[in-house]
Amino acid sequence: MTETTHFRPALHFTPQRNWMNDPNGLILHKGVYHLFFQHNPHGRRWGNIGWGHAISTDLATWEELPVAIPPSEHEMAFSGSAVWDRHNTSGLGEGEGPLVAIFTSAYTDADPQRPGQQAQSLAYSLDDGATWTRYAGNPVLERGSECFRDPKVFWHEPTQRWVMVAVEADHRQLLIHSSADLLEWRFESAFGPVGEEGIQWECPDLLEVPLESGGSRWVLLLSTNPGGFSGGSGMRYFVGDFDGSVFTPAGDAPRWLDHGPDFYAAVSFHGTSEPTVVGWMSNWVYANETPTEPWQSAMTVARRLSLVERDGGLVLRHELLLPAELPEGVTVFDGVLAPSESLEVRTGQGDQVSACVIRRQDDGSLVVDRRGADPHGTHAQLPATPPIPLPEGPVDIRVIEDHGLLEIFLDGGIVAVTVQTFPHEGSVEIVEAGSVVAVG
DSSP: OOOOGGGOOSSSOOOSSEEEEEEEEEEEETTEEEEEEEEETTOSSSOSOEEEEEEESSSSSOEEEEEEEOOBTTEEEEEEEEEEOTTOTTSSSOTTOOEEEEEEEEEOTTOSSSTTOEEEEEEEESSTTSSOEEOTTOOSBOOSOSSEEEEEEEEETTTTEEEEEEEEGGGTEEEEEEESSSSSOEEEEEEOOOSOTTOEEEEEEEEEEEBTTSSEEEEEEEEEESOOTTSSSEEEEEEEEEOSSOEEESSSSOEEEEOSSSOEEEEEOBTOSSOEEEEEOOOTTTGGGOOOSSEEOOBOOOEEEEEEEETTEEEEEEEEOOOSSOOTTEEEEEEEEOTTOEEEEEEEETTEEEEEEEEEOTTSOEEEEOGGGOTTOTTTTSOBOOOBOOOSSOEEEEEEEETTEEEEEEGGGTEEEEEEOOOOSSOEEEEETTEEEEEO
16 A cells, blocks of 8 residues: 555654554653553554554654563553652652553463463653563463453552552453552452443543532543444543542443544543543544554544533533644634534545535534545444434534544533544535635
């Protein structure tokens, strides 16, 4: 395949080449944002997975670094998180303490000790994340399970200890452990099983999120595959309370974090003053088949989360963290969309025009239809979103378009819809009711 430069986004992170999926180890350290990610350095399809690495000072311009945690002979490095062990509780550093990555060791069937099992392991860095060393005592937490994965670790200030949330993916269950030193872990509680049988829960995150009216609550993010709102993989969240040991949801039913087909495995940065997340901008239904060369997949733009009161409950608001000056080729449209109205994001010229239609139906619900922006047929299984509920009457809308990648926010960022398209090459127009209202 010829290199597809017209699909390379200017604002969304992509690796220079080869496969990428879940964001891992997000951390802000000494003014530098670190983005690790699931990466196959040898091909464009999933496999041979370790941790890729990129850094940024503004969340907009990224520099890709060498692979941070490569796979070994009988072990792939699956998803996880990273923390700054500033008090050196682990004893793995000295002085100001090391950076510690907590990841899932996915052992192959050929591993002599743990064939086919998944367990939690550590790697540490003594040079601010430039190089990483696997801990000699790995794994630090195991259950003899084949689906125990995706550890998200954070410091819980009230109890003065580390907390890990991870999943028994096939059992749709969250497991909470605690530790004084990141090395020895104690089981605290379980949450779930949650959701329909036949799906997996992955990539959990438990974070304290501020209420815009004051105070804060705890939010549990969970990725589900399949079972997403738009089909394939997707994300939900619970709002509740956490006492350092037990998460208690405020209601029985989770809400959708994003209603689009291309938002998965989003987790928050360690070290930021406000909860900030990045997600993988793809879907497991077609992630291996997207027509980009020589890379595969992109990350979303970073989003800041807050909680607002709505309809007797608390819901998350997304605030996209855009740079003061947008890179060339990125279009932002702000407007209002009433029932029965639509927008079209058009790309191309002449008889090669692609169009993704953002349409409010007569009942006020929203549908995003990308059939006209998919000349490659990549999204034949998931061509359009199901109807997305919206408040009555006109609703504000923001659309960010970056070389076919669309992040759509409505109702002040309470409703998010993330969609990738692979349109014809050309300039971008956003068309409303037959009139061009913005040009990229």
